[in-house]
Every structure is written in C-alpha cells, then in structure tokens.
Amino acid sequence: MTAMADRLQRISRTLERVSAVGAGALLVVNVADVLLGIVCRYVFRISLVWTEEVARYSLVWLALLGAGCAAARGDHMALDFLVPRLPRAPRLVVEVLRLAFVLAVLLALAVLGWKNLAGTWEVKTMALGVPKAALLLALPVGMLLLGLQLFLGALLPPENSERTEGP
Amino acid sequence: MMWCALLGAFFLQMLLGIPLFVGLVATAFLGVASLGNESLFRVIPQQFFGGMDVFSLLAIPFFLLTGTLMNRAGLTDRLMDFCRLLVGSARGGLGYVNVVGGIILAGVNGSAAADASALGSLLIPAMEKEGFPRAYAAGLTAGSALIGPIIPPSIFMVIYASMTNASIGGLFAAGVVPGFLLGGAFLAMNALWSARYRFPFSDGAAVRARKGEILKRSTGALVAPLLIIGGIVAGVVTPTESGALAAAYCAAVGFFGTRQLTLRGLGEALVETVRLTSAIFLIMGAATSVGWLLKWERVPQTVAAALAGWGLLDTPLLLLLTLSALTFVIGMFMEEVAVLTLLTPIFAPLAARAGIDPLHFGVVMTLNVTIALITPPVGACNYIVAAVGRVPLGELFREIWPFIGVAVGTLLLLILCPPLTTALPRALGL
Numbered sequence: 001m002t003a004m005a006d007r008l009q010r011i012s013r014t015l016e017r018v019s020a021v022g023a024g025a026l027l028v029v030n031v032a033d034v035l036l037g038i039v040c041r042y043v044f045r046i047s048l049v050w051t052e053e054v055a056r057y058s059l060v061w062l063a064l065l066g067a068g069c070a071a072a073r074g075d076h077m078a079l080d081f082l083v084p085r086l087p088r089a090p091r092l093v094v095e096v097l098r099l100a101f102v103l104a105v106l107l108a109l110a111v112l113g114w115k116n117l118a119g120t121w122e123v124k125t126m127a128l129g130v131p132k133a134a135l136l137l138a139l140p141v142g143m144l145l146l147g148l149q150l151f152l153g154a155l156l157p158p159e160n161s162e163r164t165e166g167p
Numbered sequence: 168m169m170w171c172a173l174l175g176a177f178f179l180q181m182l183l184g185i186p187l188f189v190g191l192v193a194t195a196f197l198g199v200a201s202l203g204n205e206s207l208f209r210v211i212p213q214q215f216f217g218g219m220d221v222f223s224l225l226a227i228p229f230f231l232l233t234g235t236l237m238n239r240a241g242l243t244d245r246l247m248d249f250c251r252l253l254v255g256s257a258r259g260g261l262g263y264v265n266v267v268g269g270i271i272l273a274g275v276n277g278s279a280a281a282d283a284s285a286l287g288s289l290l291i292p293a294m295e296k297e298g299f300p301r302a303y304a305a306g307l308t309a310g311s312a313l314i315g316p317i318i319p320p321s322i323f324m325v326i327y328a329s330m331t332n333a334s335i336g337g338l339f340a341a342g343v344v345p346g347f348l349l350g351g352a353f354l355a356m357n358a359l360w361s362a363r364y365r366f367p368f369s370d371g372a373a374v375r376a377r378k379g380e381i382l383k384r385s386t387g388a389l390v391a392p393l394l395i396i397g398g399i400v401a402g403v404v405t406p407t408e409s410g411a412l413a414a415a416y417c418a419a420v421g422f423f424g425t426r427q428l429t430l431r432g433l434g435e436a437l438v439e440t441v442r443l444t445s446a447i448f449l450i451m452g453a454a455t456s457v458g459w460l461l462k463w464e465r466v467p468q469t470v471a472a473a474l475a476g477w478g479l480l481d482t483p484l485l486l487l488l489t490l491s492a493l494t495f496v497i498g499m500f501m502e503e504v505a506v507l508t509l510l511t512p513i514f515a516p517l518a519a520r521a522g523i524d525p526l527h528f529g530v531v532m533t534l535n536v537t538i539a540l541i542t543p544p545v546g547a548c549n550y551i552v553a554a555v556g557r558v559p560l561g562e563l564f565r566e567i568w569p570f571i572g573v574a575v576g577t578l579l580l581l582i583l584c585p586p587l588t589t590a591l592p593r594a595l596g597l
Contacts, residue, residue: 024437066445080184
C-alpha cells in the first residue's frame with residue numbers, strides 16, 4: 001500500500017516538475033525573444049519576422065503547461081468553504097463526485113480540442129513554417145496533464161507542511 | 168428560463184468548491200447542450216483557446232515576473248525604507264508609508280494581488296506593533312493595493328485592451344492621474360482616521376539617521392517604475408516590451424546590484440510567475456467561452472435594447488453609473504478576471520454607442536473591477552491581507568467598508584469628470 005502511495009507520489013512530483021520546468025523554460029524563451037526584438041530594432045536596425053510567432057507559441061504553451069503545476073500548488077481559484085465543513089462521509093461522497101465532474105469537463109475540453117486539430121497539420125505559419133496544430137495541441141496536452149495531476153493529487157494523502165509552505 | 172438554470176448550475180458548482188475556470192467551461196457546455204445543436208460543442212475549446220491566444224496578453228507574465236523579482240531581489244524592501252524616509256514621521260506615519268508604497272509599487276507591479284502581499288507582509292505586522300488596530304492596517308493595505316491596477320502597468324488594462332480596440336499605451340496613460348487620485352484619497356483618509364483615533368507616530372529619528380544609506384540603496388529600486396512608465400510614455404518601447412525590459416532589469420540588479428537573487432531564486436520566481444499566469448489565462452479562456460455563448464444567444468443586443476428603452480444610451484452619465492453599479496454587484500460574487508472578461512464585450516459597445524471616450528470607459532471599467540478585489544464576500548485582496556496580516560476574515564469584512572467607500576468616491580469623481588482620465592493620453596498623443 002505504502003509502496004503504491006510512494007510510486008504515485010513520485011509520479012505526481014515528476015509531473016509537477018515537468019510542468020514547472022517546461023513552462024518556466026518557455027517563459028525564459030518568451031522574455032529573451034521580446035528582448036531580442038528590441039535589440040534588433042534599435043541596435044541592428046532590422047525587424048525579425050519570427051519573434052511574434054515565437055512569443056505567441058511559447059505564451060500559449062506556458063499557460064497551458066503551467067496549469068498542472070498551478071493545480072499542485074492550489075493556485076486555481078475555487079471557493080472551498082462549504083465542503084470541508086461537512087461530516088466525513090458526505091464530504092467524501094461530494095469530493096469524489098466533484099473530482100469526477102472536474103475530470104469529465106477537462107477530458108471534454110481535451111477531446112474536443114484534439115478533434116479541432118484535424119486539418120491544421122497542413123496549415124503552416126507564415127514566418128516559421130510550423131504547423132498550426134503545434135499551437136492548438138497545447139490545449140489537449142495541457143488539459144490532460146492537469147486532469148492527471150488532479151487525479152493523482154486526490155489519491156495521495158494531504159500534503160505535508162514542508163511542501164504546502166511553498167517557496 | 169434557460170439563463171436561470173445556467174446561473175443556478177454555475178453557483179451550485181461554486182458552492183461545491185469546483186475551480187472557477189472548470190465551472191465556467193461546464194456552464195458553457197451546459198448552455199450549448201440546452202441549445203440542442205451538437206456541432207457547437209467544438210466551438211467551446213476554440214473560444215477557450217482563442218481567449219488565451221492574443222499577442223498583447225504576453226505583457227501579463229512579464230509584469231508578474233517583474234513583481235516577483237522585485238521582492239526576491241530585495242528591491243521592494245528598499246522601496247519601503249524610502250517611503251518611510253519620505254512620509255513616515257507624521258502621526259499615523261506607517262499608514263502613509265503603506266499608501267505611498269502602494270503608489271510606487273503600482274508603477275512596477277501589474278496586479279493588486281502582488282501589491283497586497285508585498286505591502287501586507289512588510290507593513291501590517293509593523294503597523295500593529297506600533298499600535299494601529301490590526302483590521303485598519305489590513306484594510307488600508309487592501310486599499311493601497313487597489314492603486315496597482317490603475318497606475319500602469321496593469322494586467323486588467325491589458326485584458327481590457329485585448330478585448331476592445333483601445334490601445335494599451337493609451338489606457339496606461341489614462342490611468343496615471345486616477346491612480347494618484349485614488350492614492351490621494353487613501354492618504355486623506357489616513358490623515359482623518361489618524362487624527363480621530365490618535366494613531367501613533369513612528370520613530371522618525373532612527374530612519375532619518377540612515378538617510379544617506381537609504382537613498383543610496385533605493386535608487387536602483389526606483390529606476391524600475393521609471394523604466395516601465397517612462398518607456399511607454401516616451402513611446403520608445405511597447406508596453407509588452409517594457410515588461411520584458413523591467414523583468415530583465417530586476418534580475419540583473421538582483422544578481423549584480425543587491426546580490427540577493429540566486430539562480431535558485433530566479434528559478435522559483437519563474438515557476439511562481441508561470442503558475443499565476445496559468446491561473447489567470449485559464450479563467451480568461453473559460454470566461455471567453457461563456458462570453459461566446461452570451462453573444463450567440465444575442466444577450467448583448469438584449470441588454471442594449473433594454474438600456475436604450477430606458478433612455479440610458481442618450482445619457483452617458485447615467486449609463487456609466489448603471490454599468491458601474493452592475494459591475495459592483497456582480498463583482499461582489501465573482502472573481503475579477505472573469506468579471507472583466509465577461510462584461511467588457513457587452514459593456515464596451517454600449518459605452519461607445521453612448522459616445523463615451525473609449526479610454527475613459529476603459530479606466531472606469533478597470534477601477535470598477537479593481538474595487539471588486541476588496542468587496543466581500545469574494546475579493547482576492549481581502550483574502551491576501553487577512554492571510555498575511557493574520558486578521559479574521561469576519562473582522563476584516565466589517566472594517567473594509569470605509570475603504571470601499573473611498574474607492575467608490577474616487578470612481579464617482581472620475582465618472583463626473585472625464586478629463587481626469589482623457590487629458591494625459593491626449594496631451595501625449597496616445
């Protein structure tokens with residue numbers, strides 16, 4: 001049982017790390033991209049055509065990839081004042097139903113988002129020539145990772161104080 | 168009928184503690200289901216995505232990152248020392264420090280939440296130690312934080328501009344005078360309250376003795392707001408670029424100037440920024456899909472026809488008051504980014520039809536949504552100052568009303584006197 005919990009814990013932390021490192025790296029790309037645009041305009045007197053596309057792609061991916069990491073730290077706005085005050089049994093029932101509902105909504109977004117990819121692999125962007133699908137793919141991937149993170153979080157025992165303190 | 172059911176479903180989800188963005192998306196799905204047109208389901212992820220994929224929204228993570236780096240580089244602490252030197256020795260001095268600190272931080276931070284936690288964690292304990300009532304210290308901090316989204320940079324204004332044709336630079340410039348007015352109003356309130364309740368003096372001598380050191384140390388921190396506002400006003404860089412520059416500047420000062428920033432600290436700042444960005448963007452995307460449903464069902468037209476029927480579109484003043492009252496009530500119960508994303512596409516065209524200047528309306532709308540940050544029961548700033556100041560929420564909710572009154576008073580002044588917002592952008596040609 002505890003071995004199982006340990007394994008789940010490790011998967012959950014790995015997911016959080018992937019989400020944090022991936023999205024954090026995209027933010028660095030984003031800042032560097034915009035700074036490069038300024039330098040090129042004022043120092044080299046040229047304007048790069050691809051900076052705007054890089055900025056858009058990295059922004060959308062960082063927002064959706066970061067969702068899992070935000071969930072692990074409880075950053076998604078929710079008004080959780082009623083359920084924690086319920087007695088244990090009804091609380092568990094509500095919590096399970098609530099999780100199932102949230103996962104269903106995320107899955108719907110992911111599946112419909114995936115369907116919307118159809119036909120966009122051939123559409124290439126103007127400056128970089130990257131398929132438009134590479135941009136739209138962020139939605140299904142982000143929602144699946146977020147759902148997985150929430151699911152694992154619910155299976156695990158409550159976070160210990162060392163981790164909830166945060167940086 | 169359908170709308171009552173949808174609203175009921177939404178509030179039930181909120182009561183059950185379902186995350187706001189999931190609740191909004193689910194409500195949009197339910198709305199489409201009730202229309203009985205299956206092919207429309209696919210529009211929801213499209214709208215959700217479209218609400219996030221806007222180039223100008225790039226400014227949001229940059230302004231968030233700048234604020235986080237300011238704290239980690241020790242620049243916020245230095246700014247507070249500077250404010251203490253500037254206004255700290257009058258009666259109720261720390262109250263003035265709180266508001267002036269709010270004004271200066273507003274020039275760096277794009278969000279009130281960042282200001283509330285930075286000001287609150289430094290000043291609420293200090294104010295309490297000097298003998299201010301704890302709820303007053305927390306309330307004033309929440310009030311000072313409201314200046315953040317009005318003085319540029321402002322995440323609310325970036326969101327507003329991304330949904331209308333207003334220029335971000337123009338909106339930013341239009342917010343400068345109102346932001347100082349709001350700060351002035353809270354300073355005046357602190358003066359009145361300090362005299363009436365005999366608030367304490369701080370030990371000014373100790374601060375003045377370190378005058379040279381404080382001035383020297385805070386110079387680097389004061390450059391950050393000048394860089395952001397100056398860069399935008401002078402037109403050298405776009406608002407988005409100013410955000411990237413300011414973030415890079417704060418990182419450079421943190422590494423080489425104050426030497427308080429480590430690589431680890433930079434990594435943590437990046438992750439913190441990403442988390443906050445993601446939370447904001449998901450709410451924007453979700454609210455955009457609900458907004459699409461409202462448009463599909465021609466709700467904006469219905470609202471417009473009703474308001475026109477009451478003659479409100481011919482009287483801009485009454486229209487502004489009505490829309491502000493509506494936003495105030497909705498803002499009491501809903502998160503602010505969601506309110507802004509939902510209401511802007513409905514309200515902005517109405518204001519345009521009534522002949523209201525778009526920049527004026529943008530600032531009025533931003534201030535409306537900003538006030539919602541401190542109106543109970545749902546207001547992010549109240550939760551932050553209650554947490555960092557260790558004030559019970561119930562006590563804060565009782566004591567927050569005078570501060571709401573001051574902010575609403577400033578809003579009314581702006582509504583009555585549009586040149587307060589429009590004069591500066593006009594003068595700058597924005």
